[in-house]
């Protein structure tokens with residue numbers, strides 16, 4: 117099986133954020149159906165684990181300590197149990213367990229110490245200035261300012277990067293809420309607010325984008341170092 121693409125991982129991360137924002141689920145909403153289909157497509161389900169007795173050993177482990185094989189094993193068991201216990205998958209999504217496993221799978225595959233492996237930083241730990249950033253709905257563009265620091269939120273192992281938005285606003289977006297696409301070399305927000313990427317979502321800390329009439333002119337915007345660096 118070929119390795120999942122960055123686009124597939126991005127899709128999974130968007131879906132998980134969308135699910136977390138809508139919990140708890142009843143019935144079989146389209147998000148759950150989509151997630152069930154996405155897991156095998158990303159290679160996160162292996163038939164060989166369906167009746168694996170080693171599953172018992174995973175019970176007392178925290179998700180953050182599981183390796184790639186153990187994550188696949190656990191997700192396979194989740195889907196396997198769902199065939200026999202109606203609503204099992206949904207209840208494990210409602211508890212957040214499935215999302216934690218998906219996040220762990222993504223962390224193992226594409227990140228190192230919470231940072232996207234494909235996005236190189238310089239010797240001072242800064243990222244290139246002027247990289248394109250896209251808002252959650254992709255309708256607003258930003259540029260990286262080069263700033264990068266550990267996410268200050270407790271229990272978040274992610275990193276914040278500073279962004280200057282075309283709205284004239286500046287935010288720090290956490291790796292937990294954006295995805296780096298190495299093909300386009302863009303940072304794309306996948307959850308946690310249109311231009312904030314704060315996870316978990318904190319409505320009191322969310323910066324709402326200004327309406328378009330309040331945005332700076334293009335001429336003014338291009339005087340910002342992050343924007344003229346991009347050309």
Ligand SMILES: [Zn+2]
Pocket residue numbers: 267268269272273274275290291292315
């Ligand atoms: Zn964070």
